[in-house]
Amino acid sequence: MAEYEAVIGLETHIQLNTVSKIFCGCKADSWQDPPNTNICPVCTGLPGALPALNQVVVEKAVLLAAAVQAEEIRPRSYFARKNYFYPDLPKGYQISQYDEPLARGGFFDLPLPGGQMRRVTIHKLHVEEDAGKTLHRGDRRLIDFNRCGVPLVEMVTGPDLRSADEVAQYLIRLRQLLRWLGISDADMERGQLRCDANVSIRLAGQDRLNPKTEIKNVNSITNVRDAVQAEIERQIREVEAGRPIETWTLDWDEERQALSKMRAKETESDYRYFREPDLLPIILESEWKARLLQGLPELPLERRRRFVEQYDLPEYDAEILTEERSLSEYFEQAVESFSGEPKTVSNWLMNDVLRLIREQGRAAGALQLTPGHLARIIEMVSARQITASTGKELLEQVEDSGRAPDDLVKEQGLAQLSDEASLRELARGVLQSNPQQVELYRGGKTTLLGWFVGQVMRETGGQADPQIARQVLQDLLGE
Numbered sequence: 001m002a003e004y005e006a007v008i009g010l011e012t013h014i015q016l017n018t019v020s021k022i023f024c025g026c027k028a029d030s031w032q033d034p035p036n037t038n039i040c041p042v043c044t045g046l047p048g049a050l051p052a053l054n055q056v057v058v059e060k061a062v063l064l065a066a067a068v069q070a071e072e073i074r075p076r077s078y079f080a081r082k083n084y085f086y087p088d089l090p091k092g093y094q095i096s097q098y099d100e101p102l103a104r105g106g107f108f109d110l111p112l113p114g115g116q117m118r119r120v121t122i123h124k125l126h127v128e129e130d131a132g133k134t135l136h137r138g139d140r141r142l143i144d145f146n147r148c149g150v151p152l153v154e155m156v157t158g159p160d161l162r163s164a165d166e167v168a169q170y171l172i173r174l175r176q177l178l179r180w181l182g183i184s185d186a187d188m189e190r191g192q193l194r195c196d197a198n199v200s201i202r203l204a205g206q207d208r209l210n211p212k213t214e215i216k217n218v219n220s221i222t223n224v225r226d227a228v229q230a231e232i233e234r235q236i237r238e239v240e241a242g243r244p245i246e247t248w249t250l251d252w253d254e255e256r257q258a259l260s261k262m263r264a265k266e267t268e269s270d271y272r273y274f275r276e277p278d279l280l281p282i283i284l285e286s287e288w289k290a291r292l293l294q295g296l297p298e299l300p301l302e303r304r305r306r307f308v309e310q311y312d313l314p315e316y317d318a319e320i321l322t323e324e325r326s327l328s329e330y331f332e333q334a335v336e337s338f339s340g341e342p343k344t345v346s347n348w349l350m351n352d353v354l355r356l357i358r359e360q361g362r363a364a365g366a367l368q369l370t371p372g373h374l375a376r377i378i379e380m381v382s383a384r385q386i387t388a389s390t391g392k393e394l395l396e397q398v399e400d401s402g403r404a405p406d407d408l409v410k411e412q413g414l415a416q417l418s419d420e421a422s423l424r425e426l427a428r429g430v431l432q433s434n435p436q437q438v439e440l441y442r443g444g445k446t447t448l449l450g451w452f453v454g455q456v457m458r459e460t461g462g463q464a465d466p467q468i469a470r471q472v473l474q475d476l477l478g479e
């Protein structure tokens with residue numbers, strides 16, 4: 001069989017996490033609110049109601065445009081009406097942007113397994129309002145307008161992705177970026193990040209683009225990957241059988257794990273776009289924009305690279321520590337308060353603190369165990385003032401109580417017994433009460449040393465410094 005490659009472009013819809021909707025004061029996030037409770041004359045399109053643009057929508061969209069290196073964040077862009085009839089679109093049109101969008105050009109780099117990067121070009125980025133929801137209940141259709149007017153950014157990529165796995169990677173990295181920038185919660189299951197995939201295939205090495213199909217309405221990263229994979233395989237079967245690929249719109253049925261044909265794809269002329277007469281253009285003053293972009297944080301991949309270089313961390317650590325912005329900041333603050341190696345902090349974070357974060361379901365920055373507390377605990381373990389296992393218990397105690405680690409150590413007498421004289425006293429007692437083992441040891445069974453160390457540890461409730469205990473025992477047994 002011939003070698004094929006897939007050519008995939010994505011249209012993503014990103015729900016911005018603003019407090020209010022894009023053109024009215026209604027609450028934007030209606031998750032779990034009763035239907036039709038966050039609505040008003042503007043977002044339900046009553047006659048005479050006029051939209052007014054929410055500035056925060058523009059701010060968040062501009063941040064995203066800058067983060068995907070937009071070639072052009074346009075100083076002047078316009079809203080347009082996209083006309084179509086659907087019951088959950090009460091105005092009969094959606095306010096969107098068309099030929100003069102907020103931003104054009106740009107790219108988003110995806111690290112692929114194996115260390116290469118896939119550069120995904122961004123064609124355009126625009127803001128628009130969402131439509132409502134239609135719920136099917138038996139043979140009834142119920143309409144919920146809560147989602148009408150919820151702000152969206154639509155971002156369209158070039159046909160740059162080459163496999164279903166790359167599509168999944170794109171969505172994972174985009175979700176990371178959106179959360180990092182704090183502009184969307186980007187939860188696909190909640191519809192805050194939606195994705196339509198345009199899929200075609202060609203013989204490997206060819207340049208030309210073949211007819212494509214569009215997969216719509218897939219609501220998780222796994223499902224997008226499965227749907228794209230199924231469509232690539234279907235197209236290969238069609239082409240191998242000598243049949244043409246038709247430009248269908250396909251719907252993914254999660255239960256059947258199969259694609260079904262929805263309708264022939266609409267063309268742009270079906271929407272009769274024209275400039276929105278009720279809204280002024282979006283004008284970005286350069287000073288305003290410059291001030292806004294000062295707040296653009298270092299991006300995940302840059303930070304990952306810097307962690308490797310600046311802190312001498314393995315790629316693996318840097319990747320995990322930069323999965324989430326709050327965690328990466330926590331790490332840097334802890335490193336700053338710690339006098340040892342950054343890798344030590346990374347180990348503690350990845351092994352123990354991450355578990356705490358997952359158990360608590362909170363961001364790193366919201367823990368009661370501050371980066372300073374963590375650094376102090378690691379210091380005490382490194383200086384052998386407490387044992388490693390006491391250190392781990394302390395993490396939990398500090399998290400539960402919010403108290404300083406030093407206070408807890410003092411109050412509960414957790415300090416490690418590293419005073420040689422008192423350990424020697426203890427060790428002598430252990431030898432005296434176990435004469436048989438001493439005899440065996442002196443007769444050549446030196447592996448018993450570990451057992452003696454264990455006895456000293458037990459006597460001290462685990463607080464003896466095991467290395468000193470071992471040394472002292474060796475001395476005494478050698479006498």
Ligand SMILES: [Zn+2]
Pocket residue numbers: 021024025026038039040041042043044149
């Ligand atoms: Zn409203």
